[in-house]
Amino acid sequence: xxxxxxxxVSGLTVxxxxxxxxxxxxxxxPGGGRIGIIGPNGAGKSTLFHAITGRVRLTAGRxxxxxxxxxxxxxxxxxxxxxxxxxxxxxxxxxxPVLENVMVGGHLRATYPAVLGFFGLPQVxxxxxxxxxxxxxxxxxxxxxxxxxxxxxxxxxxxxxxxxVARALMVMPRILFLDEPATGMNDYEKSFFLEVIRDMQREMxxxxxxxxxxxxxxxxxxxxxxxxxxGQIIARGRPEDVIASPQVVESYMG
Amino acid sequence: xxxxxxxxxxxAALIAVFPWGVGSYVDYVACLALTYSLITVSLNWVxxxxxxxxxxxxxxxxxxxxxxxxxxxxxxxxLPAAIVLSAVATGVLGLLLGVPALRLQGHYLALTTLxxxxxxxxxxxALPSLTGGSNGINMPGTATLFGLHLxxxxxxxxxxxxxxxxxxxxxxxxxxxxxxxAFMAIRDSExxxxxxxxxxxxxxxxxxxxxxxxxxxxGGLYAPIAGYLNPATFDLWLSIYFFAALIVGGxxxxxxxxxxxxxxxxxxxxxxxxxxxxxxxFGGILVVVLLALPGGIxxxxxxxxxxxxxxxPR
Numbered sequence: 001x002x003x004x005x006x007x008x009v010s011g012l013t014v015x016x017x018x019x020x021x022x023x024x025x026x027x028x029x030p031g032g033g034r035i036g037i038i039g040p041n042g043a044g045k046s047t048l049f050h051a052i053t054g055r056v057r058l059t060a061g062r063x064x065x066x067x068x069x070x071x072x073x074x075x076x077x078x079x080x081x082x083x084x085x086x087x088x089x090x091x092x093x094x095x096x097p098v099l100e101n102v103m104v105g106g107h108l109r110a111t112y113p114a115v116l117g118f119f120g121l122p123q124v125x126x127x128x129x130x131x132x133x134x135x136x137x138x139x140x141x142x143x144x145x146x147x148x149x150x151x152x153x154x155x156x157x158x159x160x161x162x163x164x165v166a167r168a169l170m171v172m173p174r175i176l177f178l179d180e181p182a183t184g185m186n187d188y189e190k191s192f193f194l195e196v197i198r199d200m201q202r203e204m205x206x207x208x209x210x211x212x213x214x215x216x217x218x219x220x221x222x223x224x225x226x227x228x229x230x231g232q233i234i235a236r237g238r239p240e241d242v243i244a245s246p247q248v249v250e251s252y253m254g
Numbered sequence: 255x256x257x258x259x260x261x262x263x264x265x266a267a268l269i270a271v272f273p274w275g276v277g278s279y280v281d282y283v284a285c286l287a288l289t290y291s292l293i294t295v296s297l298n299w300v301x302x303x304x305x306x307x308x309x310x311x312x313x314x315x316x317x318x319x320x321x322x323x324x325x326x327x328x329x330x331x332x333l334p335a336a337i338v339l340s341a342v343a344t345g346v347l348g349l350l351l352g353v354p355a356l357r358l359q360g361h362y363l364a365l366t367t368l369x370x371x372x373x374x375x376x377x378x379x380a381l382p383s384l385t386g387g388s389n390g391i392n393m394p395g396t397a398t399l400f401g402l403h404l405x406x407x408x409x410x411x412x413x414x415x416x417x418x419x420x421x422x423x424x425x426x427x428x429x430x431x432x433x434x435x436a437f438m439a440i441r442d443s444e445x446x447x448x449x450x451x452x453x454x455x456x457x458x459x460x461x462x463x464x465x466x467x468x469x470x471x472x473g474g475l476y477a478p479i480a481g482y483l484n485p486a487t488f489d490l491w492l493s494i495y496f497f498a499a500l501i502v503g504g505x506x507x508x509x510x511x512x513x514x515x516x517x518x519x520x521x522x523x524x525x526x527x528x529x530x531x532x533x534x535x536f537g538g539i540l541v542v543v544l545l546a547l548p549g550g551i552x553x554x555x556x557x558x559x560x561x562x563x564x565x566x567p568r
Binding site: 053054055074075091092094096100104105106114115118120128131167170 | 424427428430431432433434435436438439442443445446447448449450451452453454456457460464506
């Protein structure tokens with residue numbers, strides 16, 4: 001029997017009052033797969049992400065990670081199972097420096113009981129040193145190292161997006177969800193980001209699910225694409241086919 | 255020897271001679287100020303780091319003081335054990351007070367904790383056989399902390415300084431651990447905190463519990479220093495003073511909390527001649543400080559921006 005997909009979403013529905021934001025969406029994400037999600041504003045893409053990662057409660061449906069039902073799990077518990085996302089509206093810790101913002105992603109891998117954090121015991125210091133080293137390694141890859149001590153609130157938007165990605169990678173995700181990672185980036189930043197995220201994905205082996213409006217950027221990053229409109233999946237398949245499909249063209253025009 | 259070490263030596267020397275250079279009234283005020291600083295530092299853990307608004311600190315202080323006094327006066331406990339009992343009791347209360355923080359935020363949480371602080375003196379009044387009710391209760395003069403009589407204000411001063419320095423070190427250490435990062439993550443963005451796997455409920459409750467423990471310790475130490483407790487001392491004003499101390503000193507900054515605790519005690523002393531308007535003067539000064547330094551006194555490097563803001567209101 002084949003291994004279950006890294007993520008199985010079946011019949012996922014989210015209603016806000018009378019409005020159906022996501023209507024019975026089903027989607028499998030294979031381990032190490034790369035999936036892109038496109039669709040006009042309000043199509044329910046971010047809501048789908050939030051329902052999968054646990055930020056938004058789903059009205060109906062089932063979510064499984066490696067065959068394990070996580071539908072009723074809290075957001076933090078799902079993160080612990082490897083479901084990690086970045087946000088369309090960046091969610092950083094604005095008062096803290098870049099290093100701490102990335103290190104917080106290693107929270108679950110700090111091996112000591114939290115209470116010991118009050119006392120500077122050797123095991124705490126050792127664990128913190130390891131986390132800082134891992135955070136710096138990621139920051140080097142994302143060219144954030146020179147900004148280590150800067151508060152994230154002082155950074156330009158594109159840099160803040162990189163910090164958020166570094167933090168998400170620090171969690172060591174099983175499935176990483178990026179919500180519009182290229183927004184606000186210039187062409188140089190986009191190509192840099194594309195290269196880093198591809199390399200990191202190959203090395204760390206996580207599955208990648210990306211929402212992005214820049215379709216040509218997305219097509220270079222993923223090998224499978226899903227188009228959404230009005231909370232439904234209207235097309236899925238190879239990126240070039242999905243982009244060219246009449247339903248997708250119509251949803252963007254119409 | 256760096257400049258920093260030299261400053262530390264000078265500071266330590268000044269603190270060491272301080273109680274000998276002033277009268278016993280100033281000694282008493284200094285002990286009170288240190289006690290307030292301790293409590294404001296503990297309040298900062300919940301409000302400054304974990305970002306949860308609370309007006310419960312006066313309640314913890316009262317419970318800590320009364321538990322220690324009752325344990326010594328009624329049950330013959332040794333003072334150190336009684337103070338530990340205070341810290342345990344307020345830790346448990348902190349844990350319970352943390353539970354509403356899981357569902358409530360902002361004003362609602364502030365209101366819940368405010369009622370806790372209001373209820374504590376009422377409960378003290380309702381248990382006269384234990385607490386002496388409105389007559390108050392005396393801490394037996396025989397109680398000593400490892401041979402030290404804390405009614406001797408010089409001894410008390412040094413004990414409080416040592417405890418405050420220890421708590422500041424704990425504070426600094428905690429901030430560099432996953433605990434401090436988790437608190438601040440919850441303060442800055444609960445969504446971000448949850449997205450990296452931080453169990454928010456657990457950490458909120460930890461902040462309230464740890465804060466309760468330290469405030470209870472301060473209360474337990476205050477009991478033998480004051481020698482006599484009366485529920486009127488622990489009215490709601492106390493919680494408001496701690497709250498004000500933290501805001502004026504600087505939310506999220508341990509040194510700001512220390513300075514704030516000292517200021518709320520020291521400042522009213524300056525207007526003791528005009529008792530009836532001292533709260534008005536005090537309030538006025540707080541407003542001026544906050545207009546000039548929106549981040550509190552610990553934010554003094556940015557005084558310039560605050561002053562400019564004063565000159566040309568937006």
